[in-house]
Amino acid sequence: MSQPLPGQSAQVPVLALGDVLLVSLQGELHDGMAEQLQHDISSRISASEVTGVVIDISGVDIVDSFLGRVLAEIASTAALLAARTVLAGMRPAVAITLVELGLTLPGLVTALDVDRALELLSQGGT
Amino acid sequence: MPEQDVAESAPQVVSAFLEQRREQIAQRWADAPLFRWVFTVSRDEAVEACKLVVDALSEVAVSGRLEDVATAGFAPVRDQLGRMAQTRARAGSTPAQIAGEVAGLRGPVIELLRAEFTDPDTPHAQECVLALTLLMGTLRLVVMETALDANADLIERQRQQLLEVATPVIKLWEGTVAVPLIGTLDSARSQIVMESLLEAIVDQRARYAILDITGVPTVDSLVAQHLMKTVAAARLMGAECIVSGIRPAIAQTIVQLGIDLGSVLTRASLADALAYALSRQGIEVSRADAGASAR
Numbered sequence: 001m002s003q004p005l006p007g008q009s010a011q012v013p014v015l016a017l018g019d020v021l022l023v024s025l026q027g028e029l030h031d032g033m034a035e036q037l038q039h040d041i042s043s044r045i046s047a048s049e050v051t052g053v054v055i056d057i058s059g060v061d062i063v064d065s066f067l068g069r070v071l072a073e074i075a076s077t078a079a080l081l082a083a084r085t086v087l088a089g090m091r092p093a094v095a096i097t098l099v100e101l102g103l104t105l106p107g108l109v110t111a112l113d114v115d116r117a118l119e120l121l122s123q124g125g126t
Numbered sequence: 127m128p129e130q131d132v133a134e135s136a137p138q139v140v141s142a143f144l145e146q147r148r149e150q151i152a153q154r155w156a157d158a159p160l161f162r163w164v165f166t167v168s169r170d171e172a173v174e175a176c177k178l179v180v181d182a183l184s185e186v187a188v189s190g191r192l193e194d195v196a197t198a199g200f201a202p203v204r205d206q207l208g209r210m211a212q213t214r215a216r217a218g219s220t221p222a223q224i225a226g227e228v229a230g231l232r233g234p235v236i237e238l239l240r241a242e243f244t245d246p247d248t249p250h251a252q253e254c255v256l257a258l259t260l261l262m263g264t265l266r267l268v269v270m271e272t273a274l275d276a277n278a279d280l281i282e283r284q285r286q287q288l289l290e291v292a293t294p295v296i297k298l299w300e301g302t303v304a305v306p307l308i309g310t311l312d313s314a315r316s317q318i319v320m321e322s323l324l325e326a327i328v329d330q331r332a333r334y335a336i337l338d339i340t341g342v343p344t345v346d347s348l349v350a351q352h353l354m355k356t357v358a359a360a361r362l363m364g365a366e367c368i369v370s371g372i373r374p375a376i377a378q379t380i381v382q383l384g385i386d387l388g389s390v391l392t393r394a395s396l397a398d399a400l401a402y403a404l405s406r407q408g409i410e411v412s413r414a415d416a417g418a419s420a421r
Contacts, residue, residue: 087362087364088364090362090363090364092321092324092325092327092328092359092363094362095324095359095360095362095363096317096320096321096324096359098359098362099320099355099356099358099359099362100355104358104361104362105362110361110362110363110364111364112327112328112331112332112333112363112364112365113364116331116333116364117364
């Protein structure tokens with residue numbers, strides 16, 4: 001695991017809301033943080049009765065292929081542990097950039113904001 | 127100039143001639159088709175306009191830059207010439223006809239210049255006539271240039287207007303927005319459609335977005351790609367996108383081109399798409415007892 005650089009938080013906080021995990025990404029996500037986050041989420045899901053994961057990216061300006069892959073990996077990992085992942089709060093500019101880059105994040109469920117994401121998870125089904 | 131020994135150089139002679147004969151030239155030109163057709167109301171106005179042009183030509187002749195289209199001498203009349211050319215174009219003249227009409231101004235003025243010389247066949251006189259001919263040729267170019275500039279401006283303005291007008295995002299129902307696309311989809315337009323659609327999804331908190339392509343005349347692989355991009359972007363924003371209004375001929379084209387729209391939800395008409403969006407949201411539209419449709 002890489003050492004966090006000084007002046008930069010080493011971890012992304014993972015909040016538990018009932019049986020849902022809420023992750024709010026802010027700014028850039030570095031390799032070390034991403035790895036830590038994936039580890040945190042998977043251990044939290046297996047440790048408790050988590051049925052859903054909401055990743056809020058409304059504070060993210062740039063989503064590149066790296067972050068796209070991390071998000072897809074989190075979703076697949078969570079799916080293996082029987083939890084559904086919803087990506088929430090993508091900004092229009094980010095969506096346009098992703099589409100122009102050809103990164104359409106297939107396999108990820110998306111929602112307009114955290115509210116909608118929680119609603120989606122509580123409804124069940126797809 | 128090879129004939130320097132003869133008093134003045136040709137452009138200066140031309141300039142002096144234009145200044146002296148200003149009135150006469152203007153009178154003759156006012157009867158020429160170009161001015162007569164533009165200034166239909168009053169002949170005096172035509173004469174005034176002609177005088178302005180003669181003054182400009184005289185100034186250009188003084189500067190000696192007979193073949194320079196961009197020379198400052200033409201600046202005062204550029205606007206007027208442009209307007210005249212536009213008037214003619216609106217009346218249905220082709221550019222070639224307008225150019226011909228401007229060329230028609232050359233005859234009378236050359237005639238007057240030749241009359242200035244006792245012997246119009248001396249080399250000096252010939253040179254002056256040549257200089258004036260050159261000058262008139264440049265005038266023709268200036269007219270064409272201003273006319274084309276005005277047209278280019280018009281086209282650019284209309285293109286901009288089309289972009290603004292042609293892509294409204296309509297709220298069809300609570301949580302459902304639609305974009306009726308009209309006209310050809312190119313990269314610039316699809317970019318604007320995508321931006322305004324995504325903004326509307328955020329503003330209206332829409333779950334369903336309908337792209338209606340009834341007004342799109344042709345769908346080729348590029349247009350299909352733009353559509354798929356828009357659909358993908360809307361999905362990333364958490365909205366489901368429905369493409370509606372694919373006409374039979376277009377559906378056949380899409381299949382023949384081998385474009386895979388399989389990942390895109392499609393409906394035959396905007397109404398079907400709206401019905402789908404409503405039913406997915408658990409909204410039921412039914413007939414009231416009286417027979418009038420109710421919410």
